[in-house]
Amino acid sequence: MKGNWIADYPQMETGETGSHSSEDTEQDEVEEYEVKLEAEHSLESRLLSVIKALHRIDAGTYGMCGTCGNSIPMERLQANPAAEFDIEHQS
Numbered sequence: 691m692k693g694n695w696i697a698d699y700p701q702m703e704t705g706e707t708g709s710h711s712s713e714d715t716e717q718d719e720v721e722e723y724e725v726k727l728e729a730e731h732s733l734e735s736r737l738l739s740v741i742k743a744l745h746r747i748d749a750g751t752y753g754m755c756g757t758c759g760n761s762i763p764m765e766r767l768q769a770n771p772a773a774e775f776d777i778e779h780q781s
């Protein structure tokens with residue numbers, strides 16, 4: 691499977707005869723892509739948490755642990771308003 695990951699980057703400019711500077715540019719672009727991808731995943735998961743929190747407000751279960759039903763401490767909700775579980779049942 692060695693080298694297969696390269697196939698996931700169709701925009702990669704492999705045609706140019708590689709001076710060192712263009713290789714560096716490709717490397718930077720890949721790193722930038724990975725950073726953006728990571729940021730996107732992080733934002734998407736936060737968005738999902740917020741949407742779920744809004745659903746819990748609708749359902750009247752906001753602020754209650756999704757596992758045991760105990761109320762989540764206010765200080766925890768202030769730190770993370772989308773918290774779905776109490777400290778005991780997080781993760």
Ligand SMILES: [Zn+2]
Pocket residue numbers: 755756757758759760775776778779
């Ligand atoms: Zn709990």
